[in-house]
Amino acid sequence: MMATRLMQGNEAVVEGAIAAGLKFYAGYPITPSTEIAELCAEKLPFVGGKFIQMEDEIASMAAVIGASLTGLKAMTATSGPGFSLKQENIGFAAIAEVPCVIADVQRRGPSTGMPTSPAQGDVMQSRWGTHGDHSIIVLSPSSVKEAYYVTIQAFNLSEKYRTPVIILMDEVIGHLREAVNLEEYKDIEIIERTMPQDKENYLPYQHIENGVAPLAPFGKGFRFHVTGLVHNEDGLPTNDPKVAEKLIERLVGKIENNKRDIVMFEEKYTEGGDVLIISFGSSARACEAAIENLKKEGIQAGLFRPIAIWPFPDERLKEIYPKFKKVFVVEMNTGQLYYEVDRIVKGDTYVGKINKFNGEFFTPCEIAEKIKESFKNGI
Amino acid sequence: MMATRLMQGNEAVVEGAIAAGLKFYAGYPITPSTEIAELCAEKLPFVGGKFIQMEDEIASMAAVIGASLTGLKAMTATSGPGFSLKQENIGFAAIAEVPCVIADVQRRGPSTGMPTSPAQGDVMQSRWGTHGDHSIIVLSPSSVKEAYYVTIQAFNLSEKYRTPVIILMDEVIGHLREAVNLEEYKDIEIIERTMPQDKENYLPYQHIENGVAPLAPFGKGFRFHVTGLVHNEDGLPTNDPKVAEKLIERLVGKIENNKRDIVMFEEKYTEGGDVLIISFGSSARACEAAIENLKKEGIQAGLFRPIAIWPFPDERLKEIYPKFKKVFVVEMNTGQLYYEVDRIVKGDTYVGKINKFNGEFFTPCEIAEKIKESFKNGI
Amino acid sequence: MSTVEIRLGGSGGQGLILAGIILAEAAILDGKISVQSQSYGPEARGGSSKAEVIISDGYITYPKVLRPDILLTLAFSAYSCYKKDVKENGMIIVDESIILPEEQSSVKVIQFPIIKTAQEVIGKSFVANIVSLGVLAELTKLVTKDSLEKAVLNRVPPGTEEINRKALLEGYNLVKMRGSEVWQRQMI
Amino acid sequence: MSTVEIRLGGSGGQGLILAGIILAEAAILDGKISVQSQSYGPEARGGSSKAEVIISDGYITYPKVLRPDILLTLAFSAYSCYKKDVKENGMIIVDESIILPEEQSSVKVIQFPIIKTAQEVIGKSFVANIVSLGVLAELTKLVTKDSLEKAVLNRVPPGTEEINRKALLEGYNLVKMRGSEVWQRQMI
């Protein structure tokens, strides 16, 4: 086999997942994520894993959580409509602190929308789609190679923080085939669940500041309770307001307070200039091309590309945006991550948005044009 | 019957809905919204309406949309877990532009959480819960009386803009009984769906700037197509990027561009002072009590209470916040509307948050204390 | 503006939530403002129950009872759970069947054989809630008897009007019988 | 850095997406960088299909083909739909079965009997995609024949190696037969 392979984005997710130790996939087909299921069906039997196609997305999410509780690394993949259906059980995984990975390969919505067309319209849903207070980790790759990397990190973060992690891809990356050399990642760290030691005093929801207790697999002699109700450290339900407060604080805090460990981003030409472009996923590549284009016109543009879009790398953004005259958020939606950027950017810096939501991918030209225009009008 | 009645918040929703012309309810029971279903089951037969208990929340939302397409005013009610399940079909109603009303009586989440305890944890979900780009109207009443009023407006806005409208209540208001005099509202305008005239040239999705075409009921000789796919003005699916762009722009625009018509808020003592409190739903009442408390301590506090929380009344907020030294967002969650306020408030004004998420209702005292403390520390 | 906060506590099935509603409705009939709320145990499967009423002559901003002026309890668990919340100069009405622990308190505690009256005098234990209302009204004059009776009759199932009216009267009587011994209070 | 954009267009079932993948893999075998993408008609139920390949010797930032240097089409609909996108000095390869409308264009258009060769010379119409690759490679030298053959053999179903190899050769031959008449271009 050649070291460098042509690989599709969806395939890279599967390869990354298997490299991270994926042993269980449950899913329900939906374009443009289906290849993830198909490749899992094909490959998992050969790595000691299991694949099951469930009756719907709700069941898929449930089966993934069940499997994870037995100690297997588990994932599912879907797209918009299925992602909406999974939300209730994603919330369950959040409060019950069950590690699992959900890939949402975005297509144009709302509703059935344009099932094979690219979009990045689930940015806010990935953060806020389930009811109630919670926090979540969402990673969004910009290339096939990064899809592989990000998938491994998704499993790592999921195990480390006992939380569902979402891979928010878009159709462009999901279906793109690129040359990838996996050798690069051969020494990447794989985080495994730690096994608790003390069966007698095991507290599966022990209060650990900004952290989590180890999670014992079902069937290994730790008999404990898992529930979506507010619960004590032993996992049993309670209505004690103090416990509730502590639990929810810990659930949110374990992610928000560990932002520095979790955030991932890439930046280019962020030493300063005329305009800072903030973009992610496939759109960021159109932006990169647009930046070259702008350079020719004498406009100095930088790129800030969050890879972990939630939690958002606000600290770093605060450091760099003051070096630019304007900020533009470029996304294939009507403006979503824009809200977060607009919130973080205080002071006089103008925050603009460049959006595309017609089912087509950005061209570098149209991005550059909009930015040029904004300078013409001297906003 | 006495003019003034003791009425429960959930009951007021039913009374308001019936006053607005509710003729169809489909639901699935869930605490703390259940009384809405129960009262609809009891009352609808007497006003020529129909009640059906469906097999789950997904089906309830579907049945409501179906019924609305036959020309009936239709609603459903639920709470967190059910609200998560309804999201996919709420998105369908959004793109297919089917008027309908969804009441979400919030309880403490995430997941099953604390099913009978109050919370306001679905603020962001109500805006962003379904996949893909869309806009939505969300109303949040602070009293039983207002629950009645807001429900009528929910139906009115829903018919006017052909969009799902969400009533975001919390358990405190849902279960509170208050003296209400409905006489006050007897002349309130009830908006009815307009019937299109021309059967031959009927375009159910005609492009109307910031508006909507009339919606013909099924069965009246207008044979048209309704789909969740991106569609032409005649309702038939298309992949034309130009049509997609126009459609999505119109879907979002009909709400965002009509903000002035939609926003509702209440303000008290907003002429200026030390601190502007922004709160909604039941929490706002604790804030009002806290303001009296603060006054005694020499702290001048004002209250800005959005009743329509989405679209958020940003224009008005921008006018008043500069008159205060600080802004505090007070909510029964870990901070959600806070994000929107923090985004809108630019410049040096400090935006703080006061949150409660232990399953208990705010006391005025604890709100006042936190504000006092912030002044002590001179933030 | 005068505002009175009342909490009724007992066990599920004693009908105290209905009593709270009736009390609030009586106040409305009197031209007052009132709000009523209740706790829903998540595990309210026949467990303990709590009803709260606020009666005022002006708008009630904060709708929940923080420190009751009056606590009425028909079960020991409710008594011991809520007694600490009662205002300094407040009052606690307790069913006679409850054996009160010896303790010092600035709060007036007064006992009546409410449940027994319902069971033995009326012959229906389920009217203990209405007897309670009678006691409360006679003792505090929070609501007029006229309004209270109307409110009771509006809410009870058809066919039970008579025994509920009787229950109310027996409640009044329990207080009257005690005569001057009882600490009376004009609440509003 | 030199970058070439190629678009292959035809109808579903002609195997042009596979051809795109093979082309991209051949480029990788040559040590180049390549990306491949395709359109998924939402209604791709046997409709038209489009595959795109970019071959470069450096990192490919923008992954989609905007203005192809080369367009190869096996169906009229694809030809008429995509021809306008081709770069000024680009090239269009069209199956001979397609009757081209008379029109002026700065773009070179060249026809080969690709489908007919597959059907009549090889006897299997499904190898038209591989014949196309042969034509493309011979004409443009975008990928080496070695790599292309390897890439083809890596991807085709076991048992069809021989006829695919033959298809490739026939593709080369179609170009060679035309000799100097053909506008040759060294792409990278």
Next chain:
Amino acid sequence: MVKNKELVIIEEWCKGCGICVEFCPVKVLEIKNDKVRLIDADKCIKCGICELRCPDFAIYLEVKE
């Protein structure tokens, strides 16, 4: 055999539902203050029906040492 068994009531768990009272073949149980009570220990025939029927595990026969 029957002799060395003893009827045990866990008062804390008993909800006073009256099921055991109703099913007791010798009617030796009653509800008092919302809890079950053995009226006459001697009349109890140790049949175990109360144990079988009690949904709350609040009454059972225990072997005496």
Next chain:
Amino acid sequence: MVKNKELVIIEEWCKGCGICVEFCPVKVLEIKNDKVRLIDADKCIKCGICELRCPDFAIYLEVKE
């Protein structure tokens, strides 16, 4: 009766699936350039099986005026 019917093909709708060709009892249809074609109008017995079987409404018998 059979005489006054005519076989009509809507070329634009025909997808060349070959179903009508296969089911035609007198084998009078063929696929040419991905579309169906009537080889010999005279041999057609106007049985209507092609109309019945065509999933795309692309072939049918029409009554001549």
Next chain:
Amino acid sequence: MASELVEKYFRKETLPNIWCPGCSNGTVTAAIVRAIDNLGLDKDKVCIVSGIGCSSRASGYLDFNTLHTTHGRAIAFATGIKFANPELTVIVITGDGDNAAIGGNHFIHACRRNIDLTVVMYNNHIYGMTGGQYSPTTPRFDRATTAPYGNIDRYFDICKLAIGAGATYVARSTAYHVQQLTKLIEKGISHKGFSFIEALSTCPTYYGRRNKKGSPADMLKWLKDHTVDIKQASKMTAEELNGKFIIGEFLNVEEPEYVEEYEKMIENLRVNYK
């Protein structure tokens, strides 16, 4: 299909449809249209509701009140429509994935309620729209993109399920048996209460190709050769029936219909509470 029928019942501007060459979705759709025509229903009073899938795209081509819903939920939407406006004839078009996988719960509850809907399930034994994953009705050991080594799931007999769930009209036919299919749909529509008609259909692209089922015409002939009419079937042994689909009417009984029951209840209230 006769051009007058196409003219009358189809949105001609939407044709040709998106289905693959030889897909029998068109044939089953034609059977529905013929059934409607035979019954002489008023187009304005017919409502077609479909889910998501190749088959479910049929609603867009038909000139009635048409609703193309979300995946699996067509019956729930249709329940809302029928309950809200009983004068509409509501026909649901769905696929084996749409109805038997994600939509199973709405299906069994509509059976149970016996609400007056007619559900026609196009069973092509595969998820066509998403490119050939196995469905609950993919035969065991057949291949699909998510069953690359053969499907281990047990076959879901949806007629049996419908009966178990309480449907009052249950029948099966195929895209080959066009006349029978038309007749059964007609009877289903006429039936008061919940009717279920399974139409075995063919997906030459994804099911056929992968499982080497030959040409579209071959697949239709396969349907002919692998079906037995219920009358005949009763005379055959289990062995003889092995590998065959039974077609015909399985159940046709009268039971209280949901919407009528609700109306009766309201009538009762009017009498008793006035």
Next chain:
Amino acid sequence: MASELVEKYFRKETLPNIWCPGCSNGTVTAAIVRAIDNLGLDKDKVCIVSGIGCSSRASGYLDFNTLHTTHGRAIAFATGIKFANPELTVIVITGDGDNAAIGGNHFIHACRRNIDLTVVMYNNHIYGMTGGQYSPTTPRFDRATTAPYGNIDRYFDICKLAIGAGATYVARSTAYHVQQLTKLIEKGISHKGFSFIEALSTCPTYYGRRNKKGSPADMLKWLKDHTVDIKQASKMTAEELNGKFIIGEFLNVEEPEYVEEYEKMIENLRVNYK
């Protein structure tokens, strides 16, 4: 229940449970525990999965690997567990609302797959947890908070549904017939494949009170008087059976089990693809 069993199998610190006085949830739970004890299963290898509802709270009281999931989804979670770790004995505790209303789809698909789970459905004919709305198994004309004028929905016979969906072990008993119930659960657990045991139970609070069913003890006696054993039932006329629940074992057959089939497939691959 014997104190040794309580000691051994319950999390005693969680008792008394939250159920109402006289609720038979405790009795059905005890039957499950006795069945497990009779079979001598290793507590560490037993996993109890439940949904949401009064009945579903049982999982919290039991000292096994326990999982209290979301409403209606217990079987889907359990499928993940069993498929991921076949050495666990997975028992699902669910209610008539949890399993037959919102959870219906997962139920029928587990039946169809014949995955080795044992599902015990506590059927109290009402939604208890939410305060007494009608469920799919509320008898017709009975009252519930959402059926104030009597329920018009047809009764959902979940055993019949299970059979229609392909379950391989199906049985019914009641909270009155404790020994029989225990035995049937025992057999269900032992059965390889999907087992369904319906346990008719009683909700004196919401179903009983509103429908004037008397005391908790009366309701248990009602179960005694309104059930007929399947053996006896076969000798009775439809008329005699009217208004009675048949109890006993309805189905007990061997069919390929899902997890084993998957393992067979993997084994095959190992042989053929190595």
